[in-house]
Amino acid sequence: MSASSTALTEIATPSAADPQGAATALQTPAFSPLYQQIKVLILQSLQNGEWKPSAAIPSEIELATRYRVSQGTVRKAVDELAAENLLVRRQGKGTFVATHAERQVQYRFLNLVPDSGDLRSEGPAQRRIVDCKRTRASAEVARALAIRAGDAVLQVRRVLSFASVPTILEDLWLPATPFKGLTAERLTGYDGPMYALFETEFGVRMVRAEEKIRAVLPDPEQCALLQTPSNTPLLSVERIAYTYNDAPMEVRRGLYLTDRHYYRNALN
Amino acid sequence: MSASSTALTEIATPSAADPQGAATALQTPAFSPLYQQIKVLILQSLQNGEWKPSAAIPSEIELATRYRVSQGTVRKAVDELAAENLLVRRQGKGTFVATHAERQVQYRFLNLVPDSGDLRSEGPAQRRIVDCKRTRASAEVARALAIRAGDAVLQVRRVLSFASVPTILEDLWLPATPFKGLTAERLTGYDGPMYALFETEFGVRMVRAEEKIRAVLPDPEQCALLQTPSNTPLLSVERIAYTYNDAPMEVRRGLYLTDRHYYRNALN
DNA sequence: CAGTGGTCTAGACCACTGG
DNA sequence: CAGTGGTCTAGACCACTGC
Numbered sequence: 019m020s021a022s023s024t025a026l027t028e029i030a031t032p033s034a035a036d037p038q039g040a041a042t043a044l045q046t047p048a049f050s051p052l053y054q055q056i057k058v059l060i061l062q063s064l065q066n067g068e069w070k071p072s073a074a075i076p077s078e079i080e081l082a083t084r085y086r087v088s089q090g091t092v093r094k095a096v097d098e099l100a101a102e103n104l105l106v107r108r109q110g111k112g113t114f115v116a117t118h119a120e121r122q123v124q125y126r127f128l129n130l131v132p133d134s135g136d137l138r139s140e141g142p143a144q145r146r147i148v149d150c151k152r153t154r155a156s157a158e159v160a161r162a163l164a165i166r167a168g169d170a171v172l173q174v175r176r177v178l179s180f181a182s183v184p185t186i187l188e189d190l191w192l193p194a195t196p197f198k199g200l201t202a203e204r205l206t207g208y209d210g211p212m213y214a215l216f217e218t219e220f221g222v223r224m225v226r227a228e229e230k231i232r233a234v235l236p237d238p239e240q241c242a243l244l245q246t247p248s249n250t251p252l253l254s255v256e257r258i259a260y261t262y263n264d265a266p267m268e269v270r271r272g273l274y275l276t277d278r279h280y281y282r283n284a285l286n
Numbered sequence: 287m288s289a290s291s292t293a294l295t296e297i298a299t300p301s302a303a304d305p306q307g308a309a310t311a312l313q314t315p316a317f318s319p320l321y322q323q324i325k326v327l328i329l330q331s332l333q334n335g336e337w338k339p340s341a342a343i344p345s346e347i348e349l350a351t352r353y354r355v356s357q358g359t360v361r362k363a364v365d366e367l368a369a370e371n372l373l374v375r376r377q378g379k380g381t382f383v384a385t386h387a388e389r390q391v392q393y394r395f396l397n398l399v400p401d402s403g404d405l406r407s408e409g410p411a412q413r414r415i416v417d418c419k420r421t422r423a424s425a426e427v428a429r430a431l432a433i434r435a436g437d438a439v440l441q442v443r444r445v446l447s448f449a450s451v452p453t454i455l456e457d458l459w460l461p462a463t464p465f466k467g468l469t470a471e472r473l474t475g476y477d478g479p480m481y482a483l484f485e486t487e488f489g490v491r492m493v494r495a496e497e498k499i500r501a502v503l504p505d506p507e508q509c510a511l512l513q514t515p516s517n518t519p520l521l522s523v524e525r526i527a528y529t530y531n532d533a534p535m536e537v538r539r540g541l542y543l544t545d546r547h548y549y550r551n552a553l554n
Numbered sequence: 555c556a557g558t559g560g561t562c563t564a565g566a567c568c569a570c571t572g573g
Numbered sequence: 574c575a576g577t578g579g580t581c582t583a584g585a586c587c588a589c590t591g592c
Contacts (some may be wrong), residue, residue, distance in 0.1 A: 049588075051561055077577060088563045093578090101369075103554055109578045110570035127553050231549035233501035233519035233542075251501035251519035257553075274501075281499035283551055285395050285525075286371055317569075319580055345558060356582045361559090377559045378589035 056085050056095035064104060064115060065262040071117035071217045075105065078113075104225060118213035118224065127213070127227055127259070130186065130274055131282045137180070144179040148243065150202035152194060159191045162258050162269045170194035174205065177243055184244045185279060191269040196222055213259075222267055227259040231281065240273055253281055324353055324363040332372065332383060332491075333530040339385035339485045343373065346381070372493060386481035386492065395481070395495055395527070398454065398542055399550045405448070412447040416511065418470035420462060427459045430526050430537045438462035442473065445511055452512045453547060459537040464490055481527075490535055495527040499549065508541060521549055 060075070069075045078096065082089045096113055099105045103126075106114045118126065125137055132140055153173050160167040171191050178186040192200070197220050208215045216222045234254040241248050253274035261267045274281065328343070337343045346364065350357045364381055367373045371394075374382045386394065393405055400408055421441050428435040439459050446454040460468070465488055476483045484490045502522040509516050521542040529535045542549065 051587095053561075079577090090564085091562060094561085096578095107578065108571085110572080110576080112571095112577060129551075129553075227553040229551045229553065231499065231521065231551060232544040233521045235517070235519050249503070249517070251503050253499065253501045253521075256548075276500040280524075283397075283497045283499060285397075285495040285497065319568095321580075347558090358583085359581060362580085364559095375559065376590085378557080378591080380558060380590095 052087055053091045053094040053098075056081075056087060056092060057098060059085060060095060060099060061104075061262060067221060069115050071115045071223055072119060074112040074114050102225075117217060118211050119217065124211055127224070127257075129282045130279050132180070132279050140180045144182065145206075146177045146179070147174065147202050147205050148177060149173070149175040150200070150205060155191070159269050163191065163193055163266050165193055172197055172200055174202075176205075180279075183275075183278070184246075185275045187240055187243050187273040189271045193267065196220055196267065222261055224259045224267065225261055227257050230256040232256075234273070236273060244273065244275060246275060250275070250277070252276070255281070320355055321359045321362040321366075324349075324355060324360060325366060327353060328363060328367060329372075329530060335489060337383050339383045339491055340387065342380040342382050370493075385485060386479050387485065392479055395492070395525075397550045398547045400448070400547050408448045412450065413474075414445045414447070415442065415470050415473050416445060417441070417443040418468070418473060423459070427537050431459065431461055431534050433461055440465055440468055442470075444473075448547075451543075451546070452514075453543045455508055455511050455541045457539045461535065464488055464535065490529055492527045492535065493529055495525050498524040500524075502541070504541060512541065512543060514543060518543070518545070520544070523549070 060081075063069055063075075075081070076084065078089050078092050081092045081096075085092065096105060096107070100107050100113070103116055103123075106116050108114065116123070118124075128137070131137065137143070151173055153171055154168045155163065155165055155171045157167045159171060160169060163171070165171075171194055174188075174190040174192070176188050176190075177184050178188065197216075200220070204219070205212070205215070213224045216224065232254045233251050236244065236246065236248065236250065236252055238248065240252075241250075244252075246252075253272075253276050255270075255272040255274060257268070257270040257272070258266050259268040259270065328349075331337055331343075343349070344352065346357050346360050349360045349364075353360065364373060364375070368375050368381070371384055371391075374384050376382065384391070386392075396405070399405065405411070419441055421439060422436045423431065423433055423439045425435045427439060428437060431439070433439075439462055442456075442458040442460070444456050444458075445452050446456065465484075468488070472487070473480070473483070481492045484492065500522045501519050504512065504514065504516065504518065504520055506516065508520075509518075512520075514520075521540075521544050523538075523540040523542060525536070525538040525540070526534050527536040527538065
C-alpha cells in the first residue's frame with residue numbers, strides 16, 4: 019500500500035470506527051496526517067463512553083486492524099494522547115483511560131504545596147461542604163461555561179483544611195444539566211477527589227484547565243470561613259476546567275492561604 | 287544488524303560524537319534505549335557550545351550516520367528534545383537550537399497577562415535597573431544556586447512597567463563566576479529579554495524554571511518602587527532557573543501587581 | 555530542483571506483566 | 574508462556590523551504 023493517499027480515503031468509511039459515517043476525513047481543510055485522524059477517532063470513543071476511565075483500551079495491534087493502519091501509526095496517535103494525559107500507557111499491561119481516581123494523580127490540578135514535604139504527607143485533606151445550592155448563572159459564570167446568563171447552575175462552597183488548618187476556600191459553579199442529582203449529601207459522603215466523583219457519577223471527565231491567579235484581600239465572610247485576619251493576603255485562583263472537545267464544565271474560584279503553603283509551577 | 291545490543295556498544299566509542307571517550311554508555315545502570323543515549327550526546331553538544339542558540343544542528347541523516355543509528359532513532363531523540371523546548375524543528379529548513387531571543391518565545395517564562403489582550407499588545411515593557419551590585423550569597427540564595435554561603439553573587443533589582451504603570455519589582459541573584467562582567471550599564475543598554483542577553487554575552491541558556499507563588503503585602507521600600515499603597519496585596523513569585531544538566535543559574539524574586547494583570551497557568 | 559523534516563509501513567526483537 | 578507496550582531498522586513517499 020502506498021501509504022497515506024489510499025489510507026486517507028479508507029479512513030473516511032471504516033466499519034467499526036465511524037458507525038455514523040461522520041465526515042471526519044472529508045472536512046479536512048488542507049492536510050491531516052493519518053495519525054491525527056486516528057487520534058480524533060480514539061478521542062470520539064473516549065468521549066462517547068466506549069472506553070471508560072481506568073478501563074483498558076484495545077491493544078495497539080487491535081486498533082491497527084480496526085482502523086486499517088500500521089501499528090506505528092496507532093502508536094503515534096496514542097503517544098500524543100498519552101502526552102496530553104488522556105491515556106496512560108503501562109508496559110506489559112496495556113493502555114488505559116486516564117482518571118482522577120488514581121492515587122498518583124490525586125491532586126493533578128491542585129498546585130498548592132506545603133513549605134516542607136508534599137500534600138500527601140500532611141495526611142488527607144478535611145473537606146467541609148459549606149453550601150450546595152441551585153441558582154442561576156451570572157453573566158460572568160455563563161460566559162465561562164458557554165451557557166446563557168440565567169441558566170440553572172449548581173453552586174458549591176467548601177473549605178479544605180490541611181492538618182486541621184483551614185487553608186482553601188472554594189466556590190464552584192457547575193452547569194445543572196450534566197450534573198443533575200448532585201447534592202451536598204452526595205458530596206459530603208464521598209471520600210476522594212471531586213473530579214473522580216464527577217467521572218463515576220456523571221460521566222464528566224475533566225481533561226485540562228486554565229487558571230488566573232491574583233493576590234487579594236479577603237472580605238469578612240471569607241475571613242470567617244478561613245479563620246484568618248482581614249489583612250492576610252490570599253491567592254485568588256480562578257479556574258475553568260474543560261472536558262473533551264474543550265467544552266467548559268466547571269468554574270471554580272479558590273482562595274488559598276499561603277503562609278504555610280505555596281503555589282508550585284514549573285516552567286518548561 | 288540486530289539492533290540494540292550491538293549498537294549499544296558501538297555508541298560507547300563513536301568517532302565524532304564522544305572524542306573524550308566518556309563512559310556514557312558504560313555507566314548505564316539497568317537499560318537505556320539507544321535514543322536516550324543519542325539524546326545525551328546531543329545534549330552534550332548543546333552544553334559544550336558545539337551548536338549555539340538559534341543555529342541549525344546537523345540534519346537527521348547526518349546525525350544518524352554520525353551516531354551510527356537509523357534516522358528513526360535520531361528522530362525520536364530530537365522529538366523529545368523539541369518537546370522539552372531545547373530544540374525547534376522547522377519543516378523544510380532544519381532543526382535549530384532554541385533561544386530566548388525569538389519574538390515568539392520572548393516572554394516564555396513570564397506568565398503575567400493583562401486582563402484584556404496579551405503583554406505584547408501593551409507595547410514593549412519599560413525596564414528600569416534600580417540596582418546592580420556584587421555581594422555575598424546568603425544561606426538561602428546559596429542553597430538555591432548550589433554554591434556556598436558567602437560566595438560572590440551579582441544582585442540586580444529592577445522595575446518593569448507596562449503602559450507606564452510600574453507592575454513588577456524583581457530581585458535577581460546570579461553566581462558571579464559565569465556572569466563576570468555584568469554591569470548595570472550593560473543591562474540598561476540592552477534592549478531585549480534578559481535571558482537572551484545571558485545567552486549571547488555569557489553563553490548561559492536557561493532551559494527550565496520552577497516558581498513558588500504566594501500572596502504577600504509589600505514593605506515600605508517595595509511600595510515606593512511600585513508606587514503602590516502598603517495594603518495592596520501582591521503576588522510573590524520566587525523562581526529558580528536552570529541551565530542544561532539541571533544546574534541552577536539564577537534566583538529571582540518578583541512582586542507582581544495583579545489589579546490589572548493576572549498570572550496565567552495552564553493545567554494539563 | 556535538492557535538501558530538510560514529516561508520515562507511513564513492515565517486520566524483527568526487547569522489556570515487562572501476569573497467569 | 575502469551576500478550577502487551579517499547580525499541581530499532583530500512584525504505585518509500587509526502588510536504589515544505591529556498592535557490
